[in-house]
Amino acid sequence: MNERIPQRIDFRRYTDQGVTLDGSISLEESGTSMPRLNDAVLENTGDIKYHLEFDTDILGNRFMTGQVLAQVVLQCQRCMDNYTLDLNCDLSIAFVQSELAQKQAEESNYDIFWLAKKELIDPRTLLEDELLLALPQIPMHEESEIGKACDVRVTFLEQDDLMADDDSNSHSIEKEQNDTDNPFAILKQLKK
Structure with a gap:
């Protein structure tokens, strides 16, 4: 279903029901709901597309898998020109509330997202975190573009x-x- 992303989700209910979220966050909405991403890039060039699947595995890990896609403009630190970068993040995140759950999730190769006992999650913040982690530490044109753009x-x-x-x-x-x-x-x- 392609609908607006919820502002808050109960990860227990979503993982128990196997909910799937599929859609996009508009450029206008990402401008207000993802301030850290907007501060880290020169420009967000379009909608942020996402596909998220919530589930519980055989070991009892409550997790979310999926993908988030975005296109941003960065400044090359080699030539100081702007360039466009496609971000493609594969997600595999376990929601944990104890050290035992964390250890079990790490053994299952999930990334960890710590939660308080009754905490609701803003999925936009979760997606923003993943996009920020996908940004290069030092933005530069790709090696294949050297000579063309840099x-x-x-x-x-x-x-x-x-x-x-x-x-x-x-x-x-x-x-x-x-x-x-x-x-x-x-x-x-x-x-x-």
């Missing part, structure tokens, strides 16, 4: 190549400078 990297490499050619000449100049700047150069002449 001129600084290509120019830097070309300058390195030129410097390698001049490397042999610079060693002899440096040696001459070191000999004249060296305070023991006079002793070298006395030794002769």
Whole structure:
């Protein structure tokens, strides 16, 4: 069903009933309900699409699996130009309220989401967390785009190549400078 995402959900009821949420969060709604994501990116370019399935496994883990998709604009820290990044997050999260439940969920390879005893969850906050974790620490154009969109990297490499050619000449100049700047150069002449 493609409907508006609820503001609060009871994870126990959702996992017991095997609820599936499928839809999108509009650009306007994400602008107000996901402030941390909006602060971390230059622009959110469209709707955030999600597919969430709640369930309980054979070990009693209450979990949510699914996917969230978004497209954001970041600033490349190499060339300082803007670029668009597609975020595609696969979710596998267990809701835990005790250390025993946490250990069991970790052994089942779920990510952990701690809850108080009677806490309701805002799924938009949960999705925002996952999108923030998917952002690169240092935004840069992808390696395949170097030369197309990120001129600084290509120019830097070309300058390195030129410097390698001049490397042999610079060693002899440096040696001459070191000999004249060296305070023991006079002793070298006395030794002769």
